[in-house]
Amino acid sequence: MPICKTCNEGFPNIITVNGKQRNLSKRSRCLNCVPFQDGIRCERSDSQRGEKTCLICGKRYHYDRKNRKGYTTTKCNSCSCNAQRNAKKIKAVEYLGGKCVVCGYERCIQALSFHHTDDNKDFTISNNYGYSWEVLKEELDKCILVCQNCHQEIHYGITILTSMGL
Numbered sequence: 234m235p236i237c238k239t240c241n242e243g244f245p246n247i248i249t250v251n252g253k254q255r256n257l258s259k260r261s262r263c264l265n266c267v268p269f270q271d272g273i274r275c276e277r278s279d280s281q282r283g284e285k286t287c288l289i290c291g292k293r294y295h296y297d298r299k300n301r302k303g304y305t306t307t308k309c310n311s312c313s314c315n316a317q318r319n320a321k322k323i324k325a326v327e328y329l330g331g332k333c334v335v336c337g338y339e340r341c342i343q344a345l346s347f348h349h350t351d352d353n354k355d356f357t358i359s360n361n362y363g364y365s366w367e368v369l370k371e372e373l374d375k376c377i378l379v380c381q382n383c384h385q386e387i388h389y390g391i392t393i394l395t396s397m398g399l
Contacts, residue, residue: 237263287312321362325369329378335392338380346384347376350394 234243235258244263248255257264285296287309294309305313323342332339339345347358355372362369377394379387386392 235260237261237266239263239266285309318362321366321369322359324366325358325373326378328370328373329376332378333380333383334377335379335383335387338383344381345378346381347373348379348384348387349376351375 234245236243238261240263242263244257244260246256246258248257248264250269255269260267283296284293285306286293288307289312290309292309292311296306308316325347326342326345329347333345353375356364358369358372358376383392387394
């Protein structure tokens with residue numbers, strides 16, 4: 234017979250509640266001190282359950298402290314990845330001079346792209362910001378920074394880089 238830690242009185246191992254046999258042997262406190270909840274579980278708040286809301290996009294996501302897998306307590310995984318990708322693009326654009334080598338455009342970083350000057354491309358820069366900075370730098374050394382308009386003109390033969398000394 235277990236002894237209640239609150240009132241120090243003994244209570245039975247098995248009782249019948251609402252026609253069901255209940256095993257109380259694993260309880261540390263008797264039903265007088267800590268009664269059953271009549272089938273109603275305590276409602277945990279979202280923060281106790283691990284439900285978070287991303288401060289950037291407003292998306293609801295599950296955050297598990299033990300198994301983080303990219304999530305933080307303030308941003309969802311998508312927004313965290315986008316922030317890292319944008320930070321690497323800013324660093325890469327600064328590394329190549331920060332403006333289009335053809336026309337000098339520099340107003341919007343999203344309108345700048347990396348053009349490989351030779352056919353020795355190992356990978357596309359824009360799809361692989363997950364690589365280390367050293368690996369990206371090696372590939373960036375094979376590129377020039379151009380705006381989207383000039384990039385299309387280069388690919389369609391309107392702008393010729395050899396005449397510009399590039």
